[in-house]
Amino acid sequence: MTGPSLLGDVSVTHNWERASSVYCCRSQHFCRPRELRYGHGQLSPDLASKWVTLDRDEATNAFLENCLAGHLGPRLLDICKLAPLRILRWYFSATDANALLGRGEMFVLSSDQAQRLLGAGTSGVLLDIGAGAGHTTSELAQLFDQVVATEVSGPMVTKLEARGFPVLQGSDLSGLQDLAALHGIALGEGGLVDCIALMNVLDRCDRPLSLLEEIRERLKPDGRLLLAVVLPFRPFVENGIFHLQPSEQLNLSRNAIFEYAMEEIWLSVLKPMGFHLQAVARVPYLCKGDLFANVYVLDDAIFVLSRA
Secondary structure: OOOOOOOOOHHHHHOHHHOOOEEEOOOOEEEOHHHOOOOOOOOOHHHHOOEOOOOOOHHHHHHHHHHHOOOHHHHHHHHHHHHHHHHHOOOOOHHHHHHHHOOOOEEOOOHHHHHHHHOOOOOOEEEEEOOOOOHHHHHHHOOOOEEEEEEOOHHHHHHHHHOOOOEEEOOOHHHHHHHHHHOOOOOOOOOOEEEEEEEOOHHHOOOHHHHHHHHHHHEEEEEEEEEEEEOOOOOOEEEOOEEEOOOOOOOOOOOOOHHHHHHHHHHHHHOOOOEEEEEEEEEEEEEEOOOOOOEEEEEEEEEEEEEO
């Protein structure tokens, strides 16, 4: 199947919702925005009782419309970025190259969707681990008093700082308290926070089990973890231009259907690590596309967890 025309589909400009320009990376076929999946099949009582049905809200539609509008300008911009991208990919990771060129904008959750999952009364300090360019961070920041971010990629750190977020570069959280103090952010005793967001990081970090353990210890007694993870779970770690397997393996099925993969990561990883399930949902993980597809999509499981 071929992708859209280099100059875009004229019909998309006037009726983007009918365009089959969303490419599902798992099934490898195109679909329409109305076919994006938020529901579920058969689930265990544990997960079914905590399910929150989300939908394609105004913020999601705005992101999709921006990607699918099919205007001439953005398509020409994609063409202009092709040569620099190919050159950068010889020397930089995909994450760094995308940040340098302003490509690959992501959409996971809107602030309204996050509010439905977390409930009323969200406040305090949010720690967003692996915040990327800050698109999702900006949505979540609307629900909290103060935000601190971490990010490994140097070019992504620059983008986060441009958005006004205090950023700790690297995967080590030991400098978190010093950074918070520098920006007048009051953490709890021992550097504890009210909420931690881990949005599509677990399958791209070298030590996911150690990270989850540290996150659990960083939460206040009533704190919560907002976890987004692509399922089925297929991890790799960027090391420059190379993709490596993580040193800690979760041993989850790479080819399970979505519902089984949700059950598996909950029963095999999250519950044994001492997390309590407060809410669970499914959302499309959207990425602004290129000349092949206007939008790429994967299936995200969203877990709201607290310390058991």
